[in-house]
Amino acid sequence: MPVPAPTAADTALCPNCGQPVSASAAFCEACGATLVPTEPAVSEPPAPTEGSAQTRRLGVRQSQVTTCSSCGGTIDADGYCQVCGAKAPSARDHYSETPADWVGGVCDRGVQHSRNEDAMALWAAGDRAVLVVCDGVSTSVDSDAASTAAAQAIRDVLVERLAQLSDPGQAATELAAAFVDAAAAANAAVIAVTSPNSTNAASATLAAAVVLGAEVHFANLGDSRVYFLSAADPVLLSLDDSMAQAFIARGMDRAEAEALPRAHAITKWLGRDATDIVPRTGVHTAAEPGWVVVCSDGLWNYASAPAELAAQLAAAGSESDDPVAVAAKLVEWANAQGGRDNITVALARCPAPAMPTNLESATPWVPEVEEQVENG
Template identity: 30%
Template sequence: MIKAFAQTDIGRARDGNEDSFLVGDFSSEQGNRLPRVMEFSPQGGTPIFMVSDGMGGAAAGEVASSLAVKTAREKLRGLQSSGESRFVEQLVQALEAANRAILDHAKQHPQMRGMGATATLAGFFKDKIYIAQVGDSRAYLIRQNMIRQLTRDQSFVNQLIEAGKISEEEAEVHPRRNVILQALGNQGKLSVAAVSIQPCDGDYLLLCSDGLSGVVQKEEIREIVAGAPDLSEAVQRLIMFANERGGPDNITAVLSRFSGSGLPAPKENEVPVPRVLRKFEAALASDEDAAQAGSRGRLKTVWLAIILAAAGLMLAWFVAGFMIRQERQKQTGDRLSQLRNRYESYLAGNRENLKLLPASHPLLVDTARVAGFLKEARSALEQNDFNRAAALGDSAEKHLAGWKAELERESSRPPDGAAGAVLRAFWLENWGQIKQKTDAVNPGNSLPALTSAETERLAGLPSQEFHAGLQRYLQNAVDSAYPYVQTRMAALDRRHPRWQSLNDSLATARELLQTSQPSLLSSDVEEARSGSKKFLQGLDILRSLKEKLTGLRQPASPDSANLGKE
């Protein structure tokens, strides 16, 4: 069963209504233009639905849309088709006949030159919906919680959307959003688009003029239709909603619902995809077409007489320019991303070195400068200022190279005066960690605390004296920590079940403390950092051993049954 309801409204800004619609089964002469619900049986019938939006001034637009509907109805009267291709051909021929009828009327009535109309014509044939279209009146399919636009607007802004130049949101406020690329009555040769889709049980098909689709979003349409108790209420709510948005144009909606056991049940989360049968191909208007077309009298004019040829050239230029800008933007963006990645990677690998530098060190200033260049370059790129973005990228790359080289030189220099700032600062920081961990092993050690005054004194020592002092400090740490734990270990009975594992840990700690010192005293900061890690690990093992030995209970006698309990 197919039920349908259609209604048109003048809106709130127009003096007349230039929209027309058609609902009927013209294989059986059942048709109607009045606002009432109609029912059709798919078996043996061919329901037809149509919306036409006229243009060219109040009188001319109304005549054009009415003539389009009338001609299509006459062309489809007694409709009989043997198959899909023939049925689609008949829908296309109906629109082509309407196009000729409007052209002929304009020739006979010069005062109506420039009149035209959009047309979206839908028919149900052998369990499928077929749609033929000229212009920008839309067809939507609503299925469960989804809505899908089945037609493609044959408009200037839609070409820009499909080229990726503008978004759908930008199209809504584009100055040429009302310029369509073809209409009935504006050229001798049409490019009629056609699609088909398989409806499911419970689907809705909505045909509407842009007085509705131009101000009510797709999801809003779906919510209104789904929330209405019947077709007539749904259409009336759609029109009311469009008028609440200002009603800037005439509003027409043809809503039908498909139901019955003969239709497949919808699959969960399946997105309905129309099958394209004929594509719209923009074509240049001929001289004869240009002679036929004139001023439309409304912003929605197609301008085909004067502008369509220029629009084709302008669109080609526009797309070419767009492609060039896109390529430049991609190349510049890729380069900036590579620079950013190099900067962040090197920064991450040298963050510890930078942290050890004094706040006034020139390298820290250069670090901020590189980041600033990259940020400004990205901002310029987002504003399509490619030249400035490229220049800032050059500056970032130049400073990055100098910054890397200087940091590498600073990190690898021997600890002499200010040139060894990175390595000397690292050693001083490490000195403090060694003191802290040695205290954790042997609180009574004789290592001096590294006060701020002591740090300042050490920092000012000559290189050779500083290095010798560090070497003595490391050995003092070993002498304070290792014997302290070794003595406790010697007090543990060798028959204790954990003696072997604990003794192995003690040997590991001793090896780490001894083998790490040459690396820790190296003038290469990376090697010094590796040695420091091993030396501190040795102290951590000693601290852990001390805690374990403290918690162990010695056996009461050699034959004690409690041997090994903690």
């Protein structure tokens, strides 16, 4: 192996004759004088930082977790198990929501990330539901705070606008406008939790769906996604704002584009430095029963194409059609593939069971597959 040439930091001058000598030499090669080797300067490592107040608040270990996952003992106020001494995970590392028996989701830290920067916010009443998933951009400061603030703001705006919806015939127009307003509210919420001194402003993606009877109204900004998976035609409803999607639009195969080194570089996001916060919107009418899936890239990384994700949904729903149980199985599967990112999966049956329907069945579809798709 070649040895790099010595630099000025590696040499010194002999105090007796003034000739250059190695900083670690015991004797001067020119005059033979005894030298006192100098100790190399050692820089102290920077003290570990705990992030801003928002990060400390969201990631604090003294959380709602009260039972030790290792031994079943009680977690004390200091965040450690009274029995085995293990530190409790943050409640934000893994949580679920189930506002109705046909709507639910799971948000998980994954395997390789040190904290969960995803967030979700769900709501349901009657035959209506709101599903929101936001993915904090890992390279930004306080991305976990950003995603949480954004998800809650979007849900709240959409719930309010649903309450004001009087004419179902105008739902597409009114909800498209509501999504734009929700994104603006989310952007303001993200900025509100961003330190004014931050040189890398907090940012996040958004994906949202409103289930209104047999209709799925959806919006996205960034690369979190909305799918509708049914027996006849599983479909990806949203369109990523990413470098991969830019290459797909030019004709590149999806699998090839999503394998590019910069595939996950997003071109739109929420945050103080965002230049375009208007989401794409659309509406899809279910011709047969299926599942609405709103997820972060921690899931679809391993099953991007609708047919691939449908196969994983089939496996996840083989034992139970409970949305939280199905979502948990999908999260477990993604973690088994490597869990390279945070994973969030929000699900809703569509049409909603509460909706009077003339469709053949409102039972959630679980396709039969001969072979499970392997990814990762």
